[in-house]
Amino acid sequence: MGVIILALLATLAATYLARRALAREALVAWLDARGVEAEANFEAIGPRGLVGELRIGPEAAPILTAERAAVGYHITGPWAGRPFGVELEQVELFAPTIFVRLTPEGPSLGALDSLVEEFRRRPARPGASSPDIIVHDGLLRLEHAGGRARIHADARMIEGVLVSLSGRLEPTRLTLDGLSLDLEEARLGLVTRDGRASASLAGGLKSGRIGDISVGRGALSLALNGPYPDGRRPLGEGPITAVANLTASRLRRDSVEAEAVNVSGSFRGHASGGLAALAVRGEGTLRADVKQGRSGDLHVGALSATAQSQDITWRRGDGVSGDLRLSLIGQRVTTGALALTRLAADLTGQMARENGTLTATLDGPVSLSGGWSGLGPVRADDVETLAAIKRAAQAFSVSAPALRLAHGQGGLRVGLAAPAVLRSVSGGRLTLAPRAAKAVYADGGGAFDLRVEYGGLPTVDAQIPDYQLAPGAVRARTSLSVETDFGPMEGVAAAVGGDLTIGGGGLSLRADACAPIRMDRFEAGDTSVEDIRLALCPGASPLIVVKDGQWRISGRANSISAQAPFLQAGLQDGVADLVFGAQPSGLYADVSVMDGRLVDMADSPRSNPLEVAGDVNLADETWRGELALASDGRSVAGVELAHDAATGVGAVDVDTGKLVFAEDGLQPIDLSPLAAAIGSPATGSAQFTGGFQWGPEGGRSGGELTVFELDFASPAGAVRGLSGDLLFTSLAPLETAPGQELAAQQLQLLAPLATPRVTFQLLGQSLEIAGGAVKVGGGTVSIEPMSVPFDGSQAWRGELVVEGVQLADIVEATPFADHVSLSARVSGRLPFIVGPDGFRLVQGRLAAIEPGRLSIRRAALTDVSATGGDATAAVEGLGEAAAVAPAEETNTAVEFAYQAMEHLAFDLLDAEVNSLPGGRLGVLFRVRGEHSPPQRQEIRLTLGELIRRDFLNRELPLPSGTKVDLTLDTSLNLDQLLADYAQAQAARGSGEVQTPEPE
Known part of the structure; x- marks a missing residue:
C-alpha cells in the first residue's frame, strides 16, 4: 500500500515538476519536436485561457489524457517589463488519466521523462509563481514490479503544494519481494497545511501472503503526518507521526494459525537525511491482538502483545535499534492436558536488527496461572498423595520475577536471574532454579534444577543438566530423589537418574542404573509390612510411566528386604520382576519373585532362613500369591496368599506336605533352631499345615505339626520313634494349646529309657512343661511342671x-x-x-x-x-x-x-x-x-x-x-x-x- 502512495506522490511530483513545461509550451508541435506524440483539441481559446481535450503520448498507450482541460493564463510583454510570453495561472483537469511506471530509479512517465528532466535542470525564472492545478475525477494507472493499480482521485495543488487529495484504489493484486496481497477497494487521502502533510490510506484485504505467512480477509489503514516534501528533499525533514492498523480474519504459517488478528502501530519522531540517507528516530508502539490461535495441539484463546520503544532509530540500509519494552498477555492457552487461564510478561531491554539478524536482550517478570489435567480428576478412591498431586496440578500459578530473554544469531536464549516458583492453590510449591552458567532454554534445550514440596506433595529434588524440545515432547536428562507417602506406602524414599520424556499428555523415565528405594511401611492394618528396601533396576520398558491419570513402575528389583511383624518374619536378598501401578480400576501389581530368603524375625527364632520364589499379584483390590519355600534347594513348603484390600480380610496358608528326613538329606535342624536338640542324622517324617488369618476384627494364626516316628540323637542320648501331634494356637508368637504331648519309643541315655513322654505347652515367650516321665532302671524319672523361657538371657x-x-x-x-x-x-x-x-x-x-x-x-x-x-x-x-x-x-x-x-x-x-x-x-x-x-x-x-x-x-x-x-x-x-x-x-x-x- 505504501508503494501505491509513493506512486501517487511521484505522479503528482512529476506533474508538479512538469508544470513549467506545460505552462510554457502548450503546443503539440513543440512536444512533437521533442519526440513526444501529442494531440490537443481546443474548445475555446482566449487571452485569459483555453479549454480543450488533451492527450500526451501514443494513442495506443497515452501517458496523459484529459477529457476536458481548462487552462487559465495571462500574456506577458514589454508593457509589463517582461518579454512576450504566457504565464500559467491555473490548470484544471476533468477525468484525466495518467500512466506512471515505478522503476528502481523512481517514477517514470515514459516519453515525458526527458522533458521532466530538462525542466528540472532549467532554473526557474525569478519571481515566477506556480500555477494552481486542480484534478477532478482523475485516474492514476500505476504499474510496478508487483502488479498494477488504478487510483481514482480528486486533487488540488496550490502554489506548488498538493493541499488536498482524495482518492480510491480499485481492487487489485500486489506481488512484490515475497509479498502477495489481493486488495479490495481502498480510500486515499492527503491534506497539507502549514508545511505539513497528513496522508491516509484505508482499504480492504481479500487475502494475501507475506513470505511464508498466509493472510485472510481483513482491512488495512495507515495515517502519516510529516513535513511536506519539496523538490530538493522529496521526503522532507522534521517531525513525523504515523499510525497503522491491520486486521485479518486469520494468519497462518505451517501449523501455526491465528484468527481475528489485529495489529496496530504508532510512531512519533523526527525524519532526517533525505531519501538516500533517510533516518527516522523517535518513540513507537506496536500491538498485536489475536482472538484465538493454534499450533499443533497448542491453542490460544486470546493473546495481546505490545512492543514499545522510547528511543528507536531506523536508518535506511542500516537497520533498526533502540530500547524495547515487550508486554504479553495470553488467556485460555491449552496444549494437551495443560490449560493456562492467564499468561503475562513484562520485559524491558535493548534490541537491534541489522543485516537481517535480530538481536535483543530483555529482562523482567513473567507470570501465568492455570492447571494440568493429565492425571485426571480427583477420585473418591484416590490415595491422599495422589489426590494432593492432582489438586496441585489442577490449579496453580507461576511467578518468574527475573526472566531474561536474549536473541541473536544463535536464536532465542532464556535465563533466570532468580528462581521461578509455581504455587498450587492447594499449598504445594515447585521451585525452578537456574544451573550455573547454563541457560534455562537455548537452541531448543536447556538446564535447570527443580524442587517440589508442601501441600501434601511428594518432596522431589530434580537436577536437569540437559533437556531438548522435540515436536510435541520434551526430552531431558535427569537425576531426582523423592520422599513421600503414597496411599498404603508410607515413608517412601527413592533416587533415580535417567532420560525423562514429557509429551502426549504424560511422562516416562528410563533409568540409567538401579534406583535405591526405601519404604518405611506398607500399611495394611495388623498385616502391615515394614522397612522395605530394594534396588529397582531398569528393563526393556521405562522405569516410570505416567499418562492419562494412570501410572506404572516396572523393572527388576534386587536386594529386596522387608519385615512383616504380624508374621514375625522378613524377606532378605530378594530378587523379583516388578510391575506396580494405578489404572481407573485401582492399584495393580505383578511381582515375580525369583529368589530371596524368608527369615524369622521373632526374638526366639522359630525357623531358619528359607529360600522363597513365586508370584504375587494385585488386581481388583485383591492380593493373591503362590510362593514356594525351600531349604538348600529342597522344597519344604507351599504358601498361598490372599488379601482383600477393600474388606481387610486375608490369609496366608502354609502346607509343607510330608517332609521326609534322611541321612545326607533334609534334617530338622535345617528348618528350625528349635530342633537343635534333634541331632543329625535324623530319620523319619513330619508335616505342618497352618497359617495366618486376619480381618477388621483382628488376626489369628495356628496350625498343626505331626511327627511320624522320628529317630535322632539328642544331647541326652539316642531317641527312637518320637511321635505326636502338636496343635499350635498361634504362630506369631509361637504358642500351642495346653497338654501337648510327644512320646518316644525309647531314649538311650546312660541306660535305655523306655517310653519317654513329655507334656507341654508353647506360649509366646516360653515352653510350659506340664510334666514328663521316663522309665529307667526299673524306676521312673519325672520332671515337675516348669516354665522354660525362650530368652536365653533369662x-x-x-x-x-x-x-x-x-x-x-x-x-x-x-x-x-x-x-x-x-x-x-x-x-x-x-x-x-x-x-x-x-x-x-x-x-x-x-x-x-x-x-x-x-x-x-x-x-x-x-x-x-x-x-x-x-x-x-x-x-x-x-x-x-x-x-x-x-x-x-x-x-x-x-x-x-x-x-x-x-x-x-x-x-x-x-x-x-x-x-x-x-x-x-x-x-x-x-x-x-x-x-x-x-x-x-x-x-x-x-x-x-x-x-x-x-x-x-x-x-x-x-x-x-x-x-x-x-x-x-x-x-x-x-x-x-x-x-x-x-x-x-x-x-x-x-x-x-x-x-x-x-x-
Missing part, C-alpha cells in the same frame, strides 16, 4: 524327681565305670537352675531305698584327694576314722579303709548334690555298711607277730563283716562333663567317640 528353674531307679546300669555307662561300681535303687529330688551361667543343681538329694553294694577302687579315692576333695573311712576296731591319703603315705588304718570301700555292702546311701563356683559339682556321699569281699577274709597272726607287734608293717586283709562308715566329699567339673557328653552324643553315628576321662 534363668529358669526345674526339678527332677527320681523314684526307685536302679543306678547300676547308669554308673556302668559313665566315664567312672573303670573305678566305681554301684548297685543301688535310689529315690530323691534334684532341683536345678538353668541360666546364662549354665546348668546348676541346688540342694539335690538322693537316697537308697534298699540295701546295695558299692565298690570304689583305690585310684578313684586318691584322685579325689589329689583334686582337693576329702575322703574318710571309719572302720570297726580302728578307732577314729582314717583319712584316705596318697599311696606313699599309706599305713594299716588307711589300707583297711581302702579295702573297706572296694567291697562295701551298704544299708544306707545318701548323696547331697550342689553346684559350686566355676562350673563344678559338689557331691557329699555318706555310705554305711560292712566289708563284704567276694571271698571271706580274716586276719591270722602268729604268736611271734603278736609279741613283736610288727604285723602292722605288712598288708593285712580286712576281715569280712567289718562295719564301715564312708564319707566322700568331692567335686567334679560338671560343665566340662556335660559339654563332653553332648559332643559325644552329637557325634554318634558318624564314628566312634572316645569316652572322656573324669576330671
Whole structure:
C-alpha cells in the first residue's frame, strides 16, 4: 500500500515538476519536436485561457489524457517589463488519466521523462509563481514490479503544494519481494497545511501472503503526518507521526494459525537525511491482538502483545535499534492436558536488527496461572498423595520475577536471574532454579534444577543438566530423589537418574542404573509390612510411566528386604520382576519373585532362613500369591496368599506336605533352631499345615505339626520313634494349646529309657512343661511342671524327681565305670537352675531305698584327694576314722579303709548334690555298711607277730563283716562333663567317640 502512495506522490511530483513545461509550451508541435506524440483539441481559446481535450503520448498507450482541460493564463510583454510570453495561472483537469511506471530509479512517465528532466535542470525564472492545478475525477494507472493499480482521485495543488487529495484504489493484486496481497477497494487521502502533510490510506484485504505467512480477509489503514516534501528533499525533514492498523480474519504459517488478528502501530519522531540517507528516530508502539490461535495441539484463546520503544532509530540500509519494552498477555492457552487461564510478561531491554539478524536482550517478570489435567480428576478412591498431586496440578500459578530473554544469531536464549516458583492453590510449591552458567532454554534445550514440596506433595529434588524440545515432547536428562507417602506406602524414599520424556499428555523415565528405594511401611492394618528396601533396576520398558491419570513402575528389583511383624518374619536378598501401578480400576501389581530368603524375625527364632520364589499379584483390590519355600534347594513348603484390600480380610496358608528326613538329606535342624536338640542324622517324617488369618476384627494364626516316628540323637542320648501331634494356637508368637504331648519309643541315655513322654505347652515367650516321665532302671524319672523361657538371657528353674531307679546300669555307662561300681535303687529330688551361667543343681538329694553294694577302687579315692576333695573311712576296731591319703603315705588304718570301700555292702546311701563356683559339682556321699569281699577274709597272726607287734608293717586283709562308715566329699567339673557328653552324643553315628576321662 505504501508503494501505491509513493506512486501517487511521484505522479503528482512529476506533474508538479512538469508544470513549467506545460505552462510554457502548450503546443503539440513543440512536444512533437521533442519526440513526444501529442494531440490537443481546443474548445475555446482566449487571452485569459483555453479549454480543450488533451492527450500526451501514443494513442495506443497515452501517458496523459484529459477529457476536458481548462487552462487559465495571462500574456506577458514589454508593457509589463517582461518579454512576450504566457504565464500559467491555473490548470484544471476533468477525468484525466495518467500512466506512471515505478522503476528502481523512481517514477517514470515514459516519453515525458526527458522533458521532466530538462525542466528540472532549467532554473526557474525569478519571481515566477506556480500555477494552481486542480484534478477532478482523475485516474492514476500505476504499474510496478508487483502488479498494477488504478487510483481514482480528486486533487488540488496550490502554489506548488498538493493541499488536498482524495482518492480510491480499485481492487487489485500486489506481488512484490515475497509479498502477495489481493486488495479490495481502498480510500486515499492527503491534506497539507502549514508545511505539513497528513496522508491516509484505508482499504480492504481479500487475502494475501507475506513470505511464508498466509493472510485472510481483513482491512488495512495507515495515517502519516510529516513535513511536506519539496523538490530538493522529496521526503522532507522534521517531525513525523504515523499510525497503522491491520486486521485479518486469520494468519497462518505451517501449523501455526491465528484468527481475528489485529495489529496496530504508532510512531512519533523526527525524519532526517533525505531519501538516500533517510533516518527516522523517535518513540513507537506496536500491538498485536489475536482472538484465538493454534499450533499443533497448542491453542490460544486470546493473546495481546505490545512492543514499545522510547528511543528507536531506523536508518535506511542500516537497520533498526533502540530500547524495547515487550508486554504479553495470553488467556485460555491449552496444549494437551495443560490449560493456562492467564499468561503475562513484562520485559524491558535493548534490541537491534541489522543485516537481517535480530538481536535483543530483555529482562523482567513473567507470570501465568492455570492447571494440568493429565492425571485426571480427583477420585473418591484416590490415595491422599495422589489426590494432593492432582489438586496441585489442577490449579496453580507461576511467578518468574527475573526472566531474561536474549536473541541473536544463535536464536532465542532464556535465563533466570532468580528462581521461578509455581504455587498450587492447594499449598504445594515447585521451585525452578537456574544451573550455573547454563541457560534455562537455548537452541531448543536447556538446564535447570527443580524442587517440589508442601501441600501434601511428594518432596522431589530434580537436577536437569540437559533437556531438548522435540515436536510435541520434551526430552531431558535427569537425576531426582523423592520422599513421600503414597496411599498404603508410607515413608517412601527413592533416587533415580535417567532420560525423562514429557509429551502426549504424560511422562516416562528410563533409568540409567538401579534406583535405591526405601519404604518405611506398607500399611495394611495388623498385616502391615515394614522397612522395605530394594534396588529397582531398569528393563526393556521405562522405569516410570505416567499418562492419562494412570501410572506404572516396572523393572527388576534386587536386594529386596522387608519385615512383616504380624508374621514375625522378613524377606532378605530378594530378587523379583516388578510391575506396580494405578489404572481407573485401582492399584495393580505383578511381582515375580525369583529368589530371596524368608527369615524369622521373632526374638526366639522359630525357623531358619528359607529360600522363597513365586508370584504375587494385585488386581481388583485383591492380593493373591503362590510362593514356594525351600531349604538348600529342597522344597519344604507351599504358601498361598490372599488379601482383600477393600474388606481387610486375608490369609496366608502354609502346607509343607510330608517332609521326609534322611541321612545326607533334609534334617530338622535345617528348618528350625528349635530342633537343635534333634541331632543329625535324623530319620523319619513330619508335616505342618497352618497359617495366618486376619480381618477388621483382628488376626489369628495356628496350625498343626505331626511327627511320624522320628529317630535322632539328642544331647541326652539316642531317641527312637518320637511321635505326636502338636496343635499350635498361634504362630506369631509361637504358642500351642495346653497338654501337648510327644512320646518316644525309647531314649538311650546312660541306660535305655523306655517310653519317654513329655507334656507341654508353647506360649509366646516360653515352653510350659506340664510334666514328663521316663522309665529307667526299673524306676521312673519325672520332671515337675516348669516354665522354660525362650530368652536365653533369662534363668529358669526345674526339678527332677527320681523314684526307685536302679543306678547300676547308669554308673556302668559313665566315664567312672573303670573305678566305681554301684548297685543301688535310689529315690530323691534334684532341683536345678538353668541360666546364662549354665546348668546348676541346688540342694539335690538322693537316697537308697534298699540295701546295695558299692565298690570304689583305690585310684578313684586318691584322685579325689589329689583334686582337693576329702575322703574318710571309719572302720570297726580302728578307732577314729582314717583319712584316705596318697599311696606313699599309706599305713594299716588307711589300707583297711581302702579295702573297706572296694567291697562295701551298704544299708544306707545318701548323696547331697550342689553346684559350686566355676562350673563344678559338689557331691557329699555318706555310705554305711560292712566289708563284704567276694571271698571271706580274716586276719591270722602268729604268736611271734603278736609279741613283736610288727604285723602292722605288712598288708593285712580286712576281715569280712567289718562295719564301715564312708564319707566322700568331692567335686567334679560338671560343665566340662556335660559339654563332653553332648559332643559325644552329637557325634554318634558318624564314628566312634572316645569316652572322656573324669576330671
